[in-house]
Amino acid sequence: MTTSTTARRGSRWGTILRGVPRWLFIVVSALVVLPPVAWILSTSLKLPADTIQFPPKWIPDPFSLANYSGIFTPTNIRFFLNSLVYSCGSIVLALAICIPAAYVATRYRSRRMETVMTGILVLSMVPAIVVFIALYSMFVKTALINTYPFLIVVYAAIICGQTILFIRNFIENIPLEIEEAAAIDGCSRPQILWRIVLPLIRPGIAAIAIFIFVFVWNDYLVGTVLATTQDMKTVQNGIVQYLQTGYGAFWGLFAAFVTVAFIPVLALFSLFQRWFIAGLTSGGVKG
């Protein structure tokens, strides 16, 4: 209250005072958000013996990059490659099946089509764990369980609901007249989709592709349940495995691995911040 009364006088001090609670909040948030992240960074740059010192030191002394060179074992590289395959595979598959569906669902509305779309939306909100345990027990005895295509299909299915919803919003904003003109010029429906609609929704595709990549890269549960052998696990499994099977002074390696695993997400975020946030706000129920 008092800050706003000063502000009404219009003085320079008033505007500065008005900003005080705001910056106070930002500082408090920083104090809540940053310490664990800073602690991981600091740990990753320490010598193994320094990570198990108490009381802990925030500034590594001496700095050491040994942890970063230590994490590039064949197992860990395999984790990264697996996650990359899963992410890229799901992007391709999800886009390939969702764009046509989103297109006809937007342009050829009928009651039956809406029912199908609502069904897809409702199904994609089913708790992941319910589906995963069933998929696991169905396929644990088959050759399907530890294969790239199987996991990619599962990943793609989980994000289909959101992808369709997101792409539909983009297609709705294309003026219908463009497509009508193309149809008069003799374009068939696949041609309209491929030549007219697809180029126009490119920003939407980019946003959702980034979203899918981050979702799959950050997912832990699918890799835990549906990849049962070590050589099919993901980066996130790798992170947790340090805690579950680590012994001795493994904390430095763990911290370095966490940092390296975060780099792709951070890079995408800083390069494509606007698209990134657009994809995120499409309403992620699945975390």
Next chain:
Amino acid sequence: MSTTSLSSRSSVQQPPRPREPAGRRRRRDRTLWLYVTPVCVVFLFVFVGPLFYTAWTALHETTYYQIGKFSGLDSFASLFSDPNLANSIGITVVFSLGAIVIALPAGLLSAIVLNNLHRFKRTVRSLFLLPWLLSQATAGTMWVWFLNPNYGPGSAITEALGFGPSDVFSTTGGALVAVTLITAWWSYPQAMLLFLGALQTVPKELYESLRVDGGGIWRSFVNVTLPYLRNTIVSVVVVLLMLYVQMVTIILVTTRGGPLRATETLSMRVFNQVFQQYNLSGASATAILLFAINVVLTLIALRFRRRETL
């Protein structure tokens, strides 16, 4: 959120118009379904099939992952007579509501602060978003290391305050509080993003006229912001509730549902029943209960979505 309101506007402007003569329509409809078939096939494989399989296993005896003879509703009877079920439901409620009580105000406040910020907007937004950019596994393990009773700075802080080492994950109450806080910490940016989208639709003139009338920050919040965000708040609550009810990863990497089932939510119970007790039919029964809760939340969400589009 902003995209939904955008689409609603365009659908209002363009009422559905007849696109082709009725005679050609039926023939064209058939090729139309080809576009939807791939998605439907994937969904049948990943969602519909497993859901039926879950129901099927719940109605049968199972040994490990082999389905035995038909047992009717036995697994549901043992589910509802299990004293741990009430415990699980209670923990799910405490966990979800606890996380919402923290994440919702935190998300709303950060969104308001961010919306009124003119300088350093990108930096502050990145700061607020940071927990959510981390994966759930990272967030969980990161805090485990931070709160490590022997070497973590969390322990150093509590010892400096005279409480002894921060051994939160070994006490029942401490573990539940810690897991709830970590989940809230990780998920509040999602609430923030949804609020941020909605805040941008609030007309600036309303704030200005209120300021002319002599209202302060608090008045503008209660009289302008809150009424405008009422719908968004409901939808954020539903989205977060669904997220928390099906949360497995953060609990799994920090406590695995322990100690003494203190953090075993319904979702975690499903996981443990399958992978620790190898009790598939019991897990399926729990899963169906979880599914039912989720259906209720989904119905609220869908009803809400429709209301917002109209």
